[in-house]
Structure formats: structure tokens, C-alpha cells
Amino acid sequence: MSITEILFWFLTAMAVGGALMMVTSKNPVYSVLWLIVVFFAISGHYILLNAQFLAVVNIIVYAGAIMVLFLFVIMLMNMNADNEPQKNIWLKIAGMIAGGCLLLVFIAAIRQTEALQIQKVNTGGQTGLIHLLGKTLFTDYVLPFEISSVLFLSAMVGAVVLGRKGD
Amino acid sequence: MDITLLAVDWALVLEKFIFIAFIITVSLVVALYMTFGERKVAAWIQDRLGPNRAGPFGILQPLADGVKMFFKEEIIPTSSNKILFILGPSLAMITAMLTSAVIPWGDKAELFGRTISLQIADVNIGILYVFGILSLGVYGIMIGAWASNNKFSLMGGLRAASQIISYELAMGISLIALIMITGTLSLGEMVHQQKEGWWNFFVQPLGFFIFLICAFAECNRTPFDLAEAENELIGGYHSEYSSLKLGFYLFAEYINMFISSAVMATLYFGGYDIIPFYDESVWGLSANIMALLGAAALFFKILVFIFIFMWVRWTVPRFRYDQLMNLGWKGLIPLALFNMLVTAAVILFLKK
Amino acid sequence: MQLTNKAKLVDRKPMSIAEKIYLPAIFKGMGITFSHIFKKKVTIQYPEQTRSFSPVFRGLHILNRDEEGRENCTACGLCAVACPAEAITMDAAERLPGEEHLYREEKYAAKYEINMLRCIFCGLCEEACPKDAIYLTETFAPANYSRQSFIYGKDNLVIPHPTENPEAFTKAKGLIDERKAKANQQTA
Numbered sequence: 001m002s003i004t005e006i007l008f009w010f011l012t013a014m015a016v017g018g019a020l021m022m023v024t025s026k027n028p029v030y031s032v033l034w035l036i037v038v039f040f041a042i043s044g045h046y047i048l049l050n051a052q053f054l055a056v057v058n059i060i061v062y063a064g065a066i067m068v069l070f071l072f073v074i075m076l077m078n079m080n081a082d083n084e085p086q087k088n089i090w091l092k093i094a095g096m097i098a099g100g101c102l103l104l105v106f107i108a109a110i111r112q113t114e115a116l117q118i119q120k121v122n123t124g125g126q127t128g129l130i131h132l133l134g135k136t137l138f139t140d141y142v143l144p145f146e147i148s149s150v151l152f153l154s155a156m157v158g159a160v161v162l163g164r165k166g167d
Numbered sequence: 168m169d170i171t172l173l174a175v176d177w178a179l180v181l182e183k184f185i186f187i188a189f190i191i192t193v194s195l196v197v198a199l200y201m202t203f204g205e206r207k208v209a210a211w212i213q214d215r216l217g218p219n220r221a222g223p224f225g226i227l228q229p230l231a232d233g234v235k236m237f238f239k240e241e242i243i244p245t246s247s248n249k250i251l252f253i254l255g256p257s258l259a260m261i262t263a264m265l266t267s268a269v270i271p272w273g274d275k276a277e278l279f280g281r282t283i284s285l286q287i288a289d290v291n292i293g294i295l296y297v298f299g300i301l302s303l304g305v306y307g308i309m310i311g312a313w314a315s316n317n318k319f320s321l322m323g324g325l326r327a328a329s330q331i332i333s334y335e336l337a338m339g340i341s342l343i344a345l346i347m348i349t350g351t352l353s354l355g356e357m358v359h360q361q362k363e364g365w366w367n368f369f370v371q372p373l374g375f376f377i378f379l380i381c382a383f384a385e386c387n388r389t390p391f392d393l394a395e396a397e398n399e400l401i402g403g404y405h406s407e408y409s410s411l412k413l414g415f416y417l418f419a420e421y422i423n424m425f426i427s428s429a430v431m432a433t434l435y436f437g438g439y440d441i442i443p444f445y446d447e448s449v450w451g452l453s454a455n456i457m458a459l460l461g462a463a464a465l466f467f468k469i470l471v472f473i474f475i476f477m478w479v480r481w482t483v484p485r486f487r488y489d490q491l492m493n494l495g496w497k498g499l500i501p502l503a504l505f506n507m508l509v510t511a512a513v514i515l516f517l518k519k
Numbered sequence: 520m521q522l523t524n525k526a527k528l529v530d531r532k533p534m535s536i537a538e539k540i541y542l543p544a545i546f547k548g549m550g551i552t553f554s555h556i557f558k559k560k561v562t563i564q565y566p567e568q569t570r571s572f573s574p575v576f577r578g579l580h581i582l583n584r585d586e587e588g589r590e591n592c593t594a595c596g597l598c599a600v601a602c603p604a605e606a607i608t609m610d611a612a613e614r615l616p617g618e619e620h621l622y623r624e625e626k627y628a629a630k631y632e633i634n635m636l637r638c639i640f641c642g643l644c645e646e647a648c649p650k651d652a653i654y655l656t657e658t659f660a661p662a663n664y665s666r667q668s669f670i671y672g673k674d675n676l677v678i679p680h681p682t683e684n685p686e687a688f689t690k691a692k693g694l695i696d697e698r699k700a701k702a703n704q705q706t707a
Contacts, residue, residue, distance in 0.1 A: 029251075029313060036306070056295040064302025065335075068309070068328055075313045075321060130292065130352060211556040216564075482552040483545060 008048055015041035028074045032067060039063045053130045178281065187287055190267050198421035199229045201473060205421075208477040236414040244407050248314040255311020256408065256415035262304045263422040269293040270429050271355045273439045273462035276455050285439075285458060286355055293354035294342060297430055298335075301385055305331045307419065308387075308394065308404045315407035323403030327394035330384055330491060334391075337499035338381035341374040344503075344510040345434060358438035366443045368435040373506045375435045377499055379475075382427040384495070387420060389480040393488060428472035432465055439465045574701035577640045578659040580633055581691060582677040583652050585623055590677060591652035594628035598644035598653055606637035607644060624650070631676060635661065635669045654695050 015038050022034035039062045046055035137145050203218065203226070210217030221227040243252055273285035290296055305328045312324020348370055349357050361367055368375050384391040395403030402408075405416045437443060439461030452460070486494065537543050563570055583591045594611035612629035614622045621627075644653050663669060678695075679687035 033251075033310070052290060052292045053295070056292050056299045059299040060295065060302050064299060064305075065332060068302075068305055068332060071306075071309055071313075072325060072328055075309070076325070208556075211560075212552045214555055214558055214561050216560050216562040478549060478552065482548045 004048060007044070011041045011044040011048070014038075015045070029071065032071050032074060035070075036063050036067050039067070050129070051133075053133055182281070182283060183287060186283075186285070187268075190272065190287065191264060194264065194267055194422055194425055195418075197425050198418055199233070201421045201425065202232060202417075203229045204473070205477050205480075208474065209481050212478070212481045233414070236411060239410040241410040241412070242407075244316060246316045247407065248316065251310050251314035252407075253412070255307055255314055256412045256419070257307075258310060259304070259307025259419040260415050260422070262300055262307055263419040263426065265300045266297050266426045266430070269296050269354055270426070270433055271358050271438055272465060274454070274458045276458040278455070284355075285462060289353060289355040292352045294346065294352045294357075294434070297354075298339065298342070301338075302331070302335055304385070304423065307416075311408070311416070312404035315404075317407050319400045319402075320404050320406045323394045323396075323400045323406070326396075326400075326488065327387060327404060330387075330391060330393060330495075333492060333495040334381040334384035334499070337377055337495060337503045338385065340500065340503035340507055341371075341377040341381070342434075344374045344507040345371055347507070347510055347514055354433055354438075358433055358440065361437040362440045366435065366437040366440070369443075371435065371506075371510070373502070374510075375431075377503050377506065378431065378435070380494075380499060382431060383476070383479065384491075386423045386427055386476070388424065388476055390483040390486050391491060392485060393491060396485060424473060424476050425469065428469040428476070429465070431472055432468035436468050572657050574698075574704070576657055577642045577645075577655040578657045579635065579655070579661065580638075580644070580671070580676055581654050581656050581695070582631065582673065583654060583695060584678050584681065584688075586681060587620065588681045588683075589619075589621060589623040590627060591623055591650050592628045592631065593624040593626050593650050593652070594631070595626075595649065597647040597649065601643040601647035602638075603641060603643065604637045604639045606634045606639075608632050628673070631673050633671050633676065635671055636666060654698060656691070656694055656698075 018034045018037035018041060022031045022038060025031045025034060039058060043055040043058045043063075046052070046058060206228070207217040207225075218225040218228040221231045243249060268287040269290055271284075271286040271289070276283045276285060308327045309324045312320045312327070315321075345367060346352060348367065349360055351357060351360075357367070387394050393403075394400075395405065397403070400406070405413055408416060432438060439458075441460055441464040448457075450457075585591060594609050596609065596611075599605075599607040599609060608630070609628045609632070610630040611626055614625050614627055640655065642655050645655050661669070678691045681688040681692075
């Protein structure tokens with residue numbers, strides 16, 4: 001096994017293990033921390049794919065900002081195992097069905113990947129580097145990119161509107 | 168590109184290992200003496216003498232402080248979350264040290280027939296890496312604060328987190344303007360450009376200023392030290408900590424200061440460039456001596472920044488929380504956006 | 520009604536731009552603190568350097584001897600009576616034949632104790648003493664581990680012997696004389 005492979009399996013084990021721990025942890029704070037571990041493992045995968053930019057942005061945005069906010073909220077809510085509300089049995093069943101549907105979608109998506117792999121564009125392993133990424137984003141995918149920025153703008157405006165309601 | 172990592176260049180590994188050990192030792196020693204320097208500067212500004220009894224001029228004072236920290240009783244509160252309580256200070260320390268990996272400490276040196284780069288890793292996204300690690304720094308504080316199971320600690324931790332997130336934005340935007348000018352994210356490349364041309368400070372004075380203020384905030388230094396406002400929150404996030412774990416938190420703050428000074432010197436003041444607007448190669452010195460001189464120049468700049476950190480701490484009083492948020496969101500972010508837009512416009516205009 | 524000229528009206532004018540961005544004020548402050556770095560330091564390096572005391576300073580007590588080394592105290596008890604904190608106790612004893620070189624008067628204090636924790640250092644004992652025996656010195660801030668050790672007996676209080684330990688005696692005596700001179704100056 002080459003070092004790349006060893007790292008790949010290590011990161012994979014870390015990601016899957018972290019994800020399992022995140023779902024099964026009783027304490028929500030632990031869940032958040034395990035999720036951060038997962039993000040790190042995924043960033044490691046990105047680096048193995050030579051996509052350093054994505055790796056770092058993943059850490060900055062998800063681990064650095066979003067999870068901090070999650071942690072923030074969870075710490076302030078002070079959730080303990082004993083004041084967890086008892087869930088309705090129907091709610092549990094509905095949750096199971098919803099989760100099952102999601103799993104189905106994932107499996108269907110993964111089944112398609114073989115077909116996608118054939119179309120893989122060979123850019124010499126440089127796809128993840130900033131220059132190519134920037135070029136691709138601003139030429140081939142400029143419309144989705146701009147639309148997503150409009151989405152963010154609307155989210156920002158929405159947040160401001162919600163925030164001003166109090167006055 | 169075929170990546171073969173199996174064929175390991177052991178000499179390179181050894182070289183990097185030694186260099187990493189050296190950098191870590193240096194930052195620890197510098198942080199140690201920064202505690203001493205802080206006390207001295209504070210004393211001088213307040214017309215006192217400062218610690219001067221341990222050793223000549225008191226230079227053994229940090230050792231005495233360290234020994235005191237080391238031998239104090241280690242208390243872990245019974246109702247705390249033990250694993251996270253220990254994880255907190257460790258994380259704070261680790262994240263503080265990690266940034267030093269991408270800072271170019273000097274030019275290339277030649278040793279034993281090898282060209283040795285005085286930079287642990289010249290990744291092509293260096294500046295983003297710095298930024299990513301900075302955004303992780305908050306975890307050490309937050310985890311420690313929450314694990315203490317103390318309301319004051321939690322408040323301190325929340326303050327620290329919200330403050331760091333808020334000021335990261337302005338810092339990021341001020342950096343975008345810089346990146347637009349340099350056209351690269353690699354710190355090594357940036358220093359190289361500054362060595363050839365102008366120091367970035369002369370091109371981006373406003374950006375530097377915003378960056379400096381945000382650096383104060385990110386390091387939790389006065390006037391932004393609300394996280395440990397002792398008159399409101401006892402000790403803030405480290406109220407429950409004692410002995411070496413408290414020492415880790417305090418130490419992490421100083422290492423953070425050291426590293427952010429290094430980042431500022433690298434980004435805006437030419438890194439290991441000795442004199443601005445001057446080609447040092449006309450001195451005709453060998454590469455090794457130039458590398459040493461460059462490292463010394465960088466070190467001097469870092470020390471100046473550290474002094475500024477301390478100077479500001481002992482001059483400006485602490486902000487109130489709403490003032491802090493006002494400054495961050497209503498003051499610095501619009502200013503940074505303005506700076507970015509002006510920079511972009513000027514670049515476009517000049518390229519035409 | 521205006522009583523003094525010290526009242527100052529609060530300025531509620533809206534801040535000017537220079538005040539709003541705070542930076543000029545911050546730089547001014549930083550200039551002030553920087554100038555203080557080079558100012559003369561006020562610290563007194565205590566054990567090596569000492570501050571000169573005011574003439575009325577009242578520190579720990581001392582029991583005086585005369586030039587031949589005889590104790591002045593005659594255990595009259597006036598100091599104990601004068602003491603508002605009731606910190607002084609003493610036992611009197613009669614001088615036996617052959618002890619003339621130890622005590623100046625026929626009666627002396629066999630035990631003389633001052634509780635330094637009770638003492639308020641008012642100096643009334645010094646004023647009450649008719650025999651020139653008790654003085655307050657410029658020694659201060661004793662430190663110890665137990666309360667018991669703050670009850671000073673004769674071994675702590677009596678001035679060093681002029682022949683056995685002349686150096687310490689002259690030093691202590693000098694302090695007393697200085698003190699007397701200062702006191703005389705004040706009354707004159």
C-alpha cells in the first residue's frame with residue numbers, strides 16, 4: 001500500500017467513525033465535535049485529491065464558522081439527556097420513512113457515478129487548484145455561480161429583515 | 168499528475184523535522200519571554216520598573232513564573248466534562264502553533280550541499296491556511312469554556328466566539344484586497360514580490376490597519392479582551408482552570424500574538440526583506456548570510472509588532488460588548504469593503 | 520445656587536468626525552503612554568533603598584538604655600495606662616544588690632510585653648514615659664508565621680547593649696536622638 005492509500009483508508013475510517021459517533025452521541029455537544037472531526041477527514045480527502053483550496057475553504061466555512069454557530073446555540077440551550085422530550089411513536093416512524101427515502105436517493109445517485117466517471121475531464125490533477133477552479137467557476141459555471149450569490153444576498157436581506165422586526 | 172508518495176526523501180523529512188522542532192522551540196521561548204516583556208512594558212508605561220529580581224534585569228522571571236505554574240495544584244472541577252476540559256487548552260495550544268507552518272521565516276539557505284527553504288510548507292493557499300487555522304482557534308476557548316460547567320466561563324467563551332467570528336469577516340475582506348494586488352495566495356510568493364517591489368503596506372495602508380485591528384481582536388487582546396474581562400466574568404473562559412492548563416491558555420495567547428505579528432510582517436512589511444525599495448543583493452553576501460540577515464529582519468519586525476500589541480494593551484481600555492460589535496460590523500466591515508472596491512477599481516484602471 | 524467653581528457642564532454636543540473615528544484620541548493616548556516609558560521611575564527598591572520617613576512616623580517600639588547599658592524602664596506602668604489599645608503589660612521587680620549594672624532605677628520591668636497586633640502605633644506610651652525609656656522607631660511591617668510571635672517581649676524590645684554590641688546600639692540610639700531632636704523642633 002502506498003502512503004496515499006494508507007492515508008485514504010485512515011481518513012475514510014475517521015470520517016465514517018466520526019459520522020457514526022456524531023449520530024449516536026447522547027450529548028449534542030459531542031455530536032457537534034464529532035461532526036467537526038468528520039469535516040477534517042473530508043478536508044483530508046480533498047487534499048489527497050489535490051484540491052487544497054476546497055479543503056481549506058471547507059475548514060474555514062464549515063468547521064470554522066458554521067459549526068461554531070451550532071456549538072454556540074447548543075451550548076446556550078444547555079440540553080441534557082434528562083430534559084430531552086419524549087418523542088411520539090408516529091414521529092419516530094415518520095423519521096424512519098424520511099431517512100429511508102434519503103438513503104434511497106443516495107443509492108440512486110451513487111449508482112450513476114460509474115457513468116459519470118467515464119466523462120471525467122482530465123486536467124492533469126490540477127482541477128482543485130485555485131487558478132483552474134476560478135476559471136471554471138467564472139466561465140463554464142458562471143450562471144449557477146451568480147445565481148447562488150443572489151441566493152446568499154436574499155438570505156442576508158432576509159436576516160436583516162428578521163433582525164429589524166424587534167424595533 | 169501522478170503522485171507517488173512512497174518514495175520518501177528521508178533527508179527532506181529529517182530537514183523538515185529539525186526545522187519544525189526549531190520553529191516550535193523558538194515560538195515557545197519567544198512566548199515565554201513575551202510574558203516577561205509584557206510585564207516590563209506595562210511597568211514602564213506605568214512609571215514602574217517591572218520584575219527585576221530574578222537574575223540580572225529579571226530575565227529569569229519567566230522561568231520562575233513557569234515553575235510556579237507547574238507546581239500549582241491541578242484542579243478539575245467535579246461537575247466539569249473531564250475529556251473536553253483537558254481538550255480545550257490542548258486545542259488552544261495546537262491551533263496557536265499550527266500557523267507557523269506556512270510563514271516564510273527566511274530566504275533559502277544552503278547547508279550540506281542542500282538548498283534549504285526556511286519555510287515549513289510553501290502551500291499555494293498559504294494565506295487561506297492561516298485563515299482556516301485562525302477560525303479554528305475559537306474551539307479551544309469554547310470547548311474549555313463549556314466543559315468548565317460555569318456560567319461565567321460559558322459567557323466568556325461565547326463572547327470570544329462571537330468576537331472572533333465577527334472580526335474574521337473584516338479580516339478576510341481586507342485580505343481579499345491584498346490578494347487582488349499580489350495575485351497569489353502563497354505567502355512565500357508574496358514575500359518574493361515584496362522583495363522585488365514595494366512593501367504591501369505602502370499599497371494597502373488601510374487594509375493593513377483593518378488587519379491590525381482584527382488581529383488584536385482575534386488574539387483576544389485588550390481592547391478586545393472581553394472574553395476574560397475579569398471585572399465582569401471573573402476570569403472568563405479560564406475561570407475554572409488552574410496550574411498548567413491555565414498556563415496553556417495564557418501561553419496560547421502569547422503564541423497567537425507572536426504568530427499574528429509574523430503574519431502581519433509577512434503580508435504587509437515584506438517578511439524577510441531587510442530594507443524596502445533597496446536591492447540587498449548588491450552587498451554581494453553569500454546566500455546563507457543573507458538568509459540569516461533576512462530572518463533577523465523578520466524577527467525585528469515581529470518584535471516591533473509585539474511591542475505595539477503591548478503598547479496598545481496598556482493604553483486603550485476595554486470595549487463594551489455592543490461597542491465591539493458596532494465597531495466590527497458597522498465600522499470595519501464597510502471600511503474593508505470600501506478598501507476592496509477601491510483597490511479593485513484602481514487595479515482595473517491601471518491595467519487598461 | 521452656585522457653591523463652587525468646580526462644577527463642569529457636561530458637553531452633549533454631537534461628536535465631530537475626528538471624535539467619531541476615535542483614532543486621533545487613541546493615537547494621542549498612545550503618545551502619552553509612550554512618553555511615560557522614558558519617564559523617571561517612581562519605584563523605591565525597598566530592601567536596598569528606603570524611603571525617608573516623616574518626623575512623626577511611628578513604628579515599632581524600643582526600650583532605651585543609658586550610656587552604661589542600664590535599662591531605663593522602671594516599670595511605673597504609665598505607658599500601659601496611657602495605651603488606648605491596652606497592648607502593653609508588664610511585671611515589676613525590685614533590683615537586687617549586684618544588679619546595678621543592669622537596671623538604672625531600684626525597680627525594673629521583669630517582664631515587658633507589647634502585643635504588636637493590638638498596638639495602634641499612636642505613640643502615647645512614648646509621651647507618657649517619664650524615664651526616657653520607651654520610644655517608637657522607624658522599623659515597620661514585621662512579618663511572622665504565628666500570632667504568638669507578635670507579642671514582643673523584652674528580648675525583642677530592648678535596645679542593643681552599648682558595650683556588647685556598640686554598633687547596633689549607636690545606630691538605634693542615633694535614631695532615638697534624631698527622633699528627640701525632631702520632637703523638640705516641633706514643640707519649639
